[in-house]
């Protein structure tokens with residue numbers, strides 16, 4: 001992050017900070033614990049059922065957007081809950097250039113993908129305790145960001 005002027009975006013403005021970076025809604029647990037590299041399952045499910053953004057926690061608008069690694073886009077399965085399109089780009093503007101463990105990823109994807117969709121399915125794990133996943137079920141556009 002040295003030499004880069006990181007502007008905190010509207011979607012991330014007001015979020016709690018960890019390591020000098022705002023933490024998305026989906027990466028904070030209900031007790032207030034923060035972890036950039038983890039998607040909090042309870043919050044991921046809440047985002048899906050209440051149709052709120054995993055970054056700013058406000059009501060989703062169309063197109064619903066998913067962010068993740070290009071491999072997630074290929075598989076049609078995302079770990080991070082749905083977000084606003086604007087929030088997606090704001091978050092990637094901030095986190096993609098610095099790499100590291102962010103946006104619910106233990107390892108930074110080599111290539112990030114932004115997928116817009118008309119809808120999605122919440123995929124519950126078959127094994128208790130495993131994470132949920134999100135399947136965009138009517139993809140509109142996939143954009144890769146290096």
Ligand SMILES: [Zn+2]
Pocket residue numbers: 011053054055056057058083084087
């Ligand atoms: Zn948002």
